[in-house]
Amino acid sequence: VSEGPGTVCIVGLGLMGGSLALALRMAERAPDLIVAVSRRADVLEAARSAGAIDLATRNLRAGVADADVIVLATPVRTILRLLPEVGRSARSRALVMDLGSSKTQICEAMESLPAGLQPVGGHPMCGKEMAGFAAADGALFRERAFALCPLARTAPEALDAATALARSVGARPLVVDPVLHDRAVAGISHLPYVAAAALVNCVTSSGDPLAWSLASSGFRDTSRLAASDVDMMLDILLTNREAVVDWLERYAGQLDVLRSALGSGDEAGLRELLVAAQRGRAGLST
Amino acid sequence: VSEGPGTVCIVGLGLMGGSLALALRMAERAPDLIVAVSRRADVLEAARSAGAIDLATRNLRAGVADADVIVLATPVRTILRLLPEVGRSARSRALVMDLGSSKTQICEAMESLPAGLQPVGGHPMCGKEMAGFAAADGALFRERAFALCPLARTAPEALDAATALARSVGARPLVVDPVLHDRAVAGISHLPYVAAAALVNCVTSSGDPLAWSLASSGFRDTSRLAASDVDMMLDILLTNREAVVDWLERYAGQLDVLRSALGSGDEAGLRELLVAAQRGRAGLST
Numbered sequence: 001v002s003e004g005p006g007t008v009c010i011v012g013l014g015l016m017g018g019s020l021a022l023a024l025r026m027a028e029r030a031p032d033l034i035v036a037v038s039r040r041a042d043v044l045e046a047a048r049s050a051g052a053i054d055l056a057t058r059n060l061r062a063g064v065a066d067a068d069v070i071v072l073a074t075p076v077r078t079i080l081r082l083l084p085e086v087g088r089s090a091r092s093r094a095l096v097m098d099l100g101s102s103k104t105q106i107c108e109a110m111e112s113l114p115a116g117l118q119p120v121g122g123h124p125m126c127g128k129e130m131a132g133f134a135a136a137d138g139a140l141f142r143e144r145a146f147a148l149c150p151l152a153r154t155a156p157e158a159l160d161a162a163t164a165l166a167r168s169v170g171a172r173p174l175v176v177d178p179v180l181h182d183r184a185v186a187g188i189s190h191l192p193y194v195a196a197a198a199l200v201n202c203v204t205s206s207g208d209p210l211a212w213s214l215a216s217s218g219f220r221d222t223s224r225l226a227a228s229d230v231d232m233m234l235d236i237l238l239t240n241r242e243a244v245v246d247w248l249e250r251y252a253g254q255l256d257v258l259r260s261a262l263g264s265g266d267e268a269g270l271r272e273l274l275v276a277a278q279r280g281r282a283g284l285s286t
Numbered sequence: 287v288s289e290g291p292g293t294v295c296i297v298g299l300g301l302m303g304g305s306l307a308l309a310l311r312m313a314e315r316a317p318d319l320i321v322a323v324s325r326r327a328d329v330l331e332a333a334r335s336a337g338a339i340d341l342a343t344r345n346l347r348a349g350v351a352d353a354d355v356i357v358l359a360t361p362v363r364t365i366l367r368l369l370p371e372v373g374r375s376a377r378s379r380a381l382v383m384d385l386g387s388s389k390t391q392i393c394e395a396m397e398s399l400p401a402g403l404q405p406v407g408g409h410p411m412c413g414k415e416m417a418g419f420a421a422a423d424g425a426l427f428r429e430r431a432f433a434l435c436p437l438a439r440t441a442p443e444a445l446d447a448a449t450a451l452a453r454s455v456g457a458r459p460l461v462v463d464p465v466l467h468d469r470a471v472a473g474i475s476h477l478p479y480v481a482a483a484a485l486v487n488c489v490t491s492s493g494d495p496l497a498w499s500l501a502s503s504g505f506r507d508t509s510r511l512a513a514s515d516v517d518m519m520l521d522i523l524l525t526n527r528e529a530v531v532d533w534l535e536r537y538a539g540q541l542d543v544l545r546s547a548l549g550s551g552d553e554a555g556l557r558e559l560l561v562a563a564q565r566g567r568a569g570l571s572t
């Protein structure tokens with residue numbers, strides 16, 4: 001019989017932290033106690049009313065002090081800022097995780113945690129365009145990949161505990177190197193966000209009112225990510241800058257190839273590119 | 287009490303034509319008879335079994351001969367190829383419509399129809415990434431804009447009939463100039479398709495297997511249009527080439543601005559661009 005995760009402290013009760021609290025609460029292998037830290041008293045109160053958490057505090061030090069597992073669920077640069085204080089306040093052997101979308105800088109910062117602590121970077125591959133606890137959903141992690149980045153110093157048992165936590169909320173844990181993770185998500189998550197933002201800005205700046213009134217499900221889906229929380233995305237982009245710029249350059253190249261084929265009326269070439277895209281997309285569903 | 291549309295002949299039983307047949311069948315103001323023309327005997331049989339159509343034929347001339355309303359629901363360049371034969375076979379005063387996604391070339395070709403015929407270009411703003419009658423859905427047009435492009439020669443009663451048909455399937459008819467229509471949909475429909483195709487080709491050509499295994503709902507939505515039917519999209523792009531190339535150039539410009547801000551670490555500038563995109567996207571839902 002496997003032990004539960006004991007006391008879990010979640011720092012940040014937005015979409016991700018709030019969803020984690022709800023998911024852990026419903027888990028078969030639920031924590032004994034869920035403690036939440038948030039700057040916002042109203043959010044803590046909402047989470048307590050929803051039964052998502054047991055203890056609430058606006059004080060980071062008080063929240064993490066007794067936790068067996070600490071999960072930082074704030075924007076990435078806030079995680080980087082909070083880690084030293086977590087290091088000072090957490091009890092020895094605590095598992096320190098996060099849910100940030102870029103991992104290299106966070107895992108680097110985790111190296112500086114006191115030797116007794118057990119750091120594992122984390123990134124569940126899921127999201128919504130709505131931010132905040134009001135959008136939290138205990139089913140958010142189900143069937144989704146959950147990237148885990150242990151450090152060289154991380155004890156095997158700590159990685160096991162992180163893996164068990166990911167499984168307990170229905171996710172598929174996937175141990176990856178932080179640099180490889182950041183390069184991959186720059187392509188399949190951060191690039192699509194920037195592409196969606198550019199698309200919206202393109203239509204807005206055209207000043208064509210007819211365009212908006214004819215917009216339908218195709219535009220809605222393609223542009224959905226542009227509605228993401230800007231503070232969260234700004235942190236992600238700025239802490240994964242090189243990889244995202246790299247993908248943006250390759251994306252511009254692919255667009256250029258398509259535009260050239262269309263502009264010159266190269267039907268065979270254009271068809272080949274579109275068929276390749278259709279096949280590539282079909283591979284995604286399998 | 288308004289009259290029904292009489293005998294409606296739908297040419298092409300793919301997603302759009304098939305959905306129109308199903309929607310008209312369920313309409314309060316249903317046709318007396320729904321005739322379908324398709325090259326494919328199996329599709330005609332499937333539509334007849336589904337109760338979507340009354341009469342089936344592979345012969346265009348036979349199908350349109352007795353129709354009060356003819357709706358061409360094939361890819362755009364097939365519509366252009368079929369129009370002369372429709373002109374020779376349709377009975378005088380018949381309403382000739384289409385469901386093609388680009389309107390300028392089709393409306394130009396409709397000018398050459400015999401004087402007695404009543405042409406109205408049409409474009410319902412809806413779709414799915416699945417093609418074919420198997421994906422047809424009688425609810426596809428509900429609450430969606432349905433662009434209508436009458437010609438100067440079109441009788442007011444014919445436009446009224448086209449408007450009534452659009453309303454009868456639950457759509458919101460919108461009378462627009464074909465050139466303005468094509469410019470607008472190039473931005474909110476054809477550009478997003480090319481952007482999605484470029485995104486998939488970008489990830490495929492990267493050869494990063496981790497990227498695919500981490501892909502989640504964000505990538506799925508942003509790339510969805512890349513799964514569209516290539517024959518249909520190729521016709522649309524090639525018959526709306528200038529407008530699409532124009533939008534692609536503006537899109538490249540917007541991407542470049544975002545990439546520069548990120549690459550140079552201009553946080554304030556980047557935030558401004560992302561906030562603008564978020565606001566623009568929010569306007570879409572209202």
